[in-house]
Amino acid sequence: MSDDLKRGLEGVLVAESELSFIDGDAGKLVYRGYTIEDLARDASYEEVVYLLWHGELPTQDELAEFSSEMATERELADGVLAEIRELADADEVPMAALRTIVSTLSAYDDDADHEDVTDLEANVRKSRRITAKIPTALAAFNRLRNGNDVVSPREDLSHAENFLYMLNDEEPDEVLADTLDMALVLHADHGLNASTFSAMVTASTLSDLHSAVTSAVGTLAGSLHGGANANVMKMLKEIDESDKDPTKWVTDALAEGRRVPGFGHRVYNVKDPRAKILGEKSEALGEAAGDMKWYDYSVAIEEYIGEEKGLAPNVDFYSASTYYQMGIPVDIYTPIFAMSRVAGWTAHVIEQYEDNRIMRPRARYVGEEDLTITPIDER
């Protein structure tokens, strides 16, 4: 047994997976053999979810059937809606609300008390229901906390279109729908990132899929992981409201020992390929609106941090200005990440069940030894 300490489990190999491959030096991301660039250009989110869960891209008939099965699962039970209303009334933060909602979904899932938590067919059905219902829950939560009525899902719209329709009570135009669909494709899986790993740890104890996804949502929320996308936008807005230019703002932040959200990565040593694609989307949205401010601030920061710190943008950097220009509220950027990543979480959990061993690393003990207890009345 090696006594090398691997802080943050850096580089530790704990599983074999057929789902996604990352080459951190080349800036390459692949889902089941297909590059992220090809998938972003040529595949819808529904096709990517099918690819992750079923191992290959669907035929036209398979896609039509799969999309329809997903769409029929969008409605929420009254009990779930009642809870969403309570969370909105309590002004819960969106990622905490989503964590609670995912957990509650199990109470209304016919497969949830299935005796064998590893049953593949039941897990695919549960994955489909959770993935289909998260957008409905998130849109309902956002509308209720703003004093608006809930908009019911429609089965004739795609996953991305239907979410924007429920969020805004208006069918999205093609640019908005395509941009969100592509963002969902880009976020769907990413190896053993922290939230996926936490889902796998939960599953490895032979706990159920809803528990694994609930763990993952809680893990994604942190500012070092999915929470960074909202922090990027807060930074861009802070820069805009200050009298500093972006490089001065970042210089001051670094001098104060602060981390710049949206930069750095455990695996990529170069620019994240997803950031490249999202940067192009952010630029295109700015051009269409005739306002390049958010894109220009972002590029200035990217150039400066690259020169000063040798750090490159990760996926969260350009998703921020992209979502902002789409009119999406800043505090639901991370829930939208979860809305996509649930496909990867569930796919990895299913892989974990197929070849399970409980995850159980160890810590080097550095505490006191051989102490004797002083009786309580003498302490």
Ligand SMILES: CC(=O)SCCNC(=O)CCNC(=O)[C@H](O)C(C)(C)COP(=O)(O)OP(=O)(O)OC[C@H]1O[C@@H](n2cnc3c(N)ncnc32)[C@H](O)[C@@H]1OP(=O)(O)O
């Ligand atoms: C979807 C995602 O989860 S993508 C990541 C989203 N998170 C962020 O954008 C938050 C900002 N980034 C970070 O905090 C980190 O880069 C992480 C968490 C992504 C990766 O962390 P690690 O692999 O553990 O790298 P680590 O924290 O050891 O950083 C290495 C060095 O780069 C520096 N560094 C890393 N990221 C940043 C940053 N964003 N701003 C400033 N300095 C940074 C660290 O201070 C450290 O410097 P040091 O060696 O002088 O102490």
Ligand SMILES: O=C([O-])CC(=O)C(=O)O
């Ligand atoms: O892989 C990681 O560590 C973080 C990341 O980029 C992701 O989850 O998409």
